[in-house]
Amino acid sequence: MxxxxxxxxxxxxxxxxxxxxxxxxxxxxxxxxxxxxxxxxxxxxxxxxxxxxxxxxxxxxxxxxxxxxxxxxxxxxxxxxxxxxxxxxxxxxxxxxxxxxxxxxxxxxxxxxxxxxxxxxxxxxxxxxxxxxxxxxxxxxxxxxxxxxxxxxxxxxxxxxxxxxxxxxxxxxxxxxxxxxxxxxxxxxxxxxxxxxxxxxxxxxxxxxxxxxxxxxPRELIDRVIGADVLEIDVPGDEMEAYVKERGWQYERTIDRLLVYTDQGQRVVAELKERFSMSYYLIRNATLEDVFLRSTGRALVE
Ligand SMILES: Nc1ncnc2c1ncn2[C@@H]1O[C@H](COP(=O)(O)OP(=O)(O)OP(=O)(O)O)[C@@H](O)[C@H]1O
Ligand SMILES: [Mg+2]
Missing domain, CATH: 3.40.50.300 (P-loop containing nucleotide triphosphate hydrolases)
Structure with missing residues (x-):
């Protein structure tokens, strides 16, 4: 029961x-x-x-x-x-x-x-x-x-x-x-x-x-919705976003960041570094917070 x-x-x-x-x-x-x-x-x-x-x-x-x-x-x-x-x-x-x-x-x-x-x-x-x-x-x-x-x-x-x-x-x-x-x-x-x-x-x-x-x-949702890693890139240029999009990677653009959701954070960074100058970036483990924001949106719901 x-x-x-x-x-x-x-x-x-x-x-x-x-x-x-x-x-x-x-x-x-x-x-x-x-x-x-x-x-x-x-x-x-x-x-x-x-x-x-x-x-x-x-x-x-x-x-x-x-x-x-x-x-x-x-x-x-x-x-x-x-x-x-x-x-x-x-x-x-x-x-x-x-x-x-x-x-x-x-x-x-x-x-x-x-x-x-x-x-x-x-x-x-x-x-x-x-x-x-x-x-x-x-x-x-x-x-x-x-x-x-x-x-x-x-x-x-x-x-x-x-x-x-x-x-x-x-x-x-x-x-x-x-x-x-x-x-x-x-x-x-x-x-x-x-x-x-x-x-x-x-x-x-x-x-x-x-x-x-x-x-x-929780773990299964993170794997399903986000993947293993999140790559956060500070103040990305439009060309970088266009490239990420063309590569078919899952990503989100916020006001000041590009978030790339991937199982292979290191490889994605290496590929981006070859083509663009990246002043600041961070690779971190995906969390449930990423799932939450991705699925419910980043705007305040009122
Ligand atoms: N007694 C009530 N009369 C009229 N509307 C209500 C009443 N209780 C809740 N609501 C409305 O129902 C919706 C859901 O409210 P609820 O309290 O279930 O949200 P919640 O998910 O618990 O939010 P929070 O994270 O803020 O606690 C809201 O739009 C709220 O304004
Ligand atoms: Mg409540």
Missing amino acids: PAVRAEGLTKMFDGFKAVDAIDFQIEEGECFGFLGPNGAGKSTTMRMIHCGSPVTSGKLEVLGMDVNDSPRQIKQVIGVAPQENNLDPDFTVRRNLTVYGRYFDIPNGECGRRADRLLEFMQLSEKRDEMIPEISGGMKRRLIIARAMMNEPRMLILDEPTTGLDPQARHLIWEKVRELKRQKVTVLLTTHYMDEAERLCDRLVIMDHGKIILEGR
Whole structure:
């Protein structure tokens, strides 16, 4: 049984299609990423999965249950760390966890033990008695993730879990995600950090304008869309671009650079150097960020 199965999943807001008939399947125990520019429809998709927002049309099953028929049962077994901070400002750090635990009918003693364990893990123990407005933004993110784990979920939804976190906190969260994966917890992750997606996701989709435009394993997407190397050439002349085009190499021209996508960076550089003067260039490994920019475009989507 897949963890999530979506067919023709659609979300409309007043005639606007925020999610446009997408199909995907997430297997149990995998870490599955949703990437895409601002407004692509990632959070809207997450909200439908955790039964926080109704499906407009299409089919959506979570852990074998239909979101329309079994929202209560689904909410019992999944954990959600939403993109926005929705901690209760009138409670302390620790009480945000214990009050949340009550929704799941976790007995008091157990609830307190879990809260303390999760505070410890997220390195928030020292802040346990502080009020929410008194803790930093990064601490709030960590607390939201701790809260999502209070019911020991089979599936965890992390909507931009590391946005605004310092490197230490980011690595802490990565460790936790890897530990959850070892425990066969399914993790759904959205992020704008491509290094994070490349490290954590077994598979991912890239969304744009409500549609899925690419799907696959990170490494496989890089190989398929970009190749092994990217050659970045600073302030290229038009003749060089014409040559690259004539050779049939995959490339992109940005305002100040020519990016050549190739499996043979060194050979391409040697060939270009024979014909053109190259003041500055760089050969580097292709990354998921290249895939993202190539597939969704370089202009800001608004
Ligand atoms: N409650 C709502 N009412 C109307 N429009 C909405 C609502 N929620 C989201 N939208 C619109 O749906 C689209 C998708 O939004 P969504 O929040 O899913 O994007 P996202 O991919 O999560 O973006 P980001 O990276 O900025 O978090 C956007 O155009 C947004 O303005
Ligand atoms: Mg979002």
